[in-house]
Amino acid sequence: MAYPKAYIDAMLLNWGDRLFQEPFRHVGAPRLSRATMRDAATRMRDQLVRTLRRTPEVMVKITNKASSAQGMGAVRRHLRYISRNGQVELEDQNGDRISGPEAVRDLARTWQLGGWGIPEASHRREVFNVLLSMPPGTNRQAVRDAARDFAAIEFGDGRAYVFAAHDDEAHPHVHLSVQVRGPDGRRLNPRRQDLRQWRERFAEQLRVHGVEANATPRRARGVTRRYPKQGVAHMLARGEVPMYWQAVANAEQRRAGSQSYDGVLSAWWELARVIAASPARQDRAMAVGIADFVRTMPVLRDVPTAANSLQQKGPPQLERTPPKRDNRPNDPGLYIDR
CATH class of the missing domain: 3.30.930.30 (BirA Bifunctional Protein; domain 2)
Structure with a gap:
């Protein structure tokens, strides 16, 4: 069934807020008027579109x-x-x-x-x-x-x-x-x-000023690459070997990283699930984009346990060509196969 647009907007803000906060946590929001919620939902959609397009990050x-x-x-x-x-x-x-x-x-x-x-x-x-x-x-x-x-x-x-x-x-x-x-x-x-x-x-x-730019947490994009701090970078440039910093995460760090991505993957899954039932065609197309985006996240390549989590929890498989539709009213035309 298709959800009302007001419900879609509320859920979009709820899960988008959870996704783009860093460190990953839910930040309680005050009650919004309908006009304010519409504006906030529009900004959130724009943020999602930029992220799915992999717009350059500042x-x-x-x-x-x-x-x-x-x-x-x-x-x-x-x-x-x-x-x-x-x-x-x-x-x-x-x-x-x-x-x-x-x-x-x-x-x-x-x-x-x-x-x-x-x-x-x-x-x-x-x-x-x-x-x-x-x-x-x-x-x-x-x-x-x-x-x-x-x-x-x-x-x-x-x-x-x-x-x-x-x-x-x-x-x-x-x-x-x-x-x-x-x-x-x-x-x-x-x-x-x-x-x-x-x-x-x-x-x-x-x-x-006409430049496409985005500002999202690395975790929301599934980025796992470890960047050295400035002092470490200077040591590496001089050919010195830092005592404590390692370019490759160890097993314990990878395990902790995988657990930290569980909430991110769940938030992406919930976003896709909710907007897949939106009456707006653009939202349903975005749900397909989310599924493709999550499948290609670096974390699923670099942290195997995160890939296992994805298989267990989602994201939903959104069919680009829907099966034969019946004549039910409010059919969104996009089906979810868990």
Whole structure:
């Protein structure tokens, strides 16, 4: 039978919310009006479509976590690094351009002595260094423009920041340095939820500038590849062997990873099951897309026990050519074979 659209929208938000939260957990949502639910369901459908199309994912991370807590000395070094000693133009929160070694030194002096000031040495974080990146081939000017708008939205409350776009690597990326203290003295203290929001906001601004971009958790896409932290990556680049990091997960890590994907696979299964009974043809087509997407998730290739879980729980097998239909009303025209 076909479910009413309002029911489909509610279930879509319920399972989509479970799927795209990280770490994977259900976040209770307030009661929504019908108009608000329709808008939220539309955004969720757009998110699902981008994910099923494997739209390029944005990367947003805080870099140099240790050095950014060591006062003005570390801040100067980072400003020299992102400006390539004044050769790469910086842009500040007011849109002013900063170019040349002397201008970068003047900026550092302004940050050290102006506003709340930055001590030469500090045990607290004084500046957050944020990296915004997209895959190779992305329009570099669009990445720069999206980074400018992202910074204005997230930090445009009078907080001082500068950013630089680097064009010397395959991945278009922007380095953004943000002072921890705002004009009211309150300190910026981003949590995991904030980083997730930053990714979503940066992806949104990229789409505004004509670049297809998505921001979803790796787990929701079944990605199992393990990426080294920045310090480990630098060691590997120097040819050194890290003591504790391993490129390949051991048996215990694979087993724990498999268990963490059970909820993800269940959420995808429930999404497919619900929207397969939608009266909208686009939803039913999306259900088929979900089945194909889940079958090709890397986790099913790399973690055998996750593949066993999929065989036990779903996803449903959605037939592209439905069997002979009867004349029952509200027949969705798409059948589920468990």
